[in-house]
Amino acid sequence: MKGSIFIVSAPSGAGKTTLCRRLTEVVPRIVHSISYTTRQARKGEVDGKDYFFVDEDRFMRMVGAGEFLEWAEVHGNLYGTSRVKLFEMIQGGIDVILDIDTQGAAQIRQKGIDATFIFIMPPSLETLKERLMSRKTDSEQVILLRLKKAREEIDDYRLYDYVIVNERLEVALNELGAVILSGRLHISRIDHEWVKKTFGLDASGSRF
Numbered sequence: 639m640k641g642s643i644f645i646v647s648a649p650s651g652a653g654k655t656t657l658c659r660r661l662t663e664v665v666p667r668i669v670h671s672i673s674y675t676t677r678q679a680r681k682g683e684v685d686g687k688d689y690f691f692v693d694e695d696r697f698m699r700m701v702g703a704g705e706f707l708e709w710a711e712v713h714g715n716l717y718g719t720s721r722v723k724l725f726e727m728i729q730g731g732i733d734v735i736l737d738i739d740t741q742g743a744a745q746i747r748q749k750g751i752d753a754t755f756i757f758i759m760p761p762s763l764e765t766l767k768e769r770l771m772s773r774k775t776d777s778e779q780v781i782l783l784r785l786k787k788a789r790e791e792i793d794d795y796r797l798y799d800y801v802i803v804n805e806r807l808e809v810a811l812n813e814l815g816a817v818i819l820s821g822r823l824h825i826s827r828i829d830h831e832w833v834k835k836t837f838g839l840d841a842s843g844s845r846f
């Protein structure tokens with residue numbers, strides 16, 4: 639059985655990174671896709687774990703070679719998802735979370751790729767601002783830019799299949815887990831051959 643793709647988008651400061659990180663602790667058999675980016679590594683970030691940090695030349699060569707399933711410019715930096723790496727995992731039966739922005743999510747939708755689209759919203763713009771300020775990783779100018787971009791991104795929520803409002807981390811985490819687990823149990827992912835073999839049924843026996 640192939641793995642599934644879960645696209646998770648949120649404006650920065652909505653708590654998406656923490657949520658996605660915690661998710662892999664509560665939901666088994668799911669991994670994070672590691673994006674390529676031209677952004678500088680933040681303190682504590684590790685190359686090959688948080689991102690593959692590359693320069694713009696290398697990134698644009700990868701774009702030219704068609705290596706990205708999607709890519710976008712976010713806050714002045716380039717980010718992209720490697721096509722080969724993602725499909726290797728899916729073919730290997732592993733579920734993958736793509737933590738990407740709304741432009742990237744829209745590209746994946748347009749390509750008709752089978753994926754579940756989940757949008758994480760902050761409870762308010764004030765909360766978002768407070769969270770961004772408390773991170774102390776960005777300058778005030780960057781925070782203002784991120785707030786402006788946040789409103790634009792929230793406007794794209796209709797593109798998604800599920801919306802989770804992250805007011806309390808534990809609640810949002812349960813909700814995200816529920817979306818992913820219900821996706822796994824969907825009839826489209828059932829191994830009909832297994833049902834046939836296990837219960838001795840043949841396809842002609844269906845009443846529907």
Ligand code: 5GP
Pocket residue numbers: 647648649650673674677708709710712717718719737738739740741742743
């Ligand atoms: P940050 O720099 O804070 O880690 O991420 C900034 C934004 O870039 C986030 O909204 C994140 O979801 C997005 N992002 C990270 N990786 C990718 C990617 O591969 N493609 C796209 N389109 N966006 C990404």
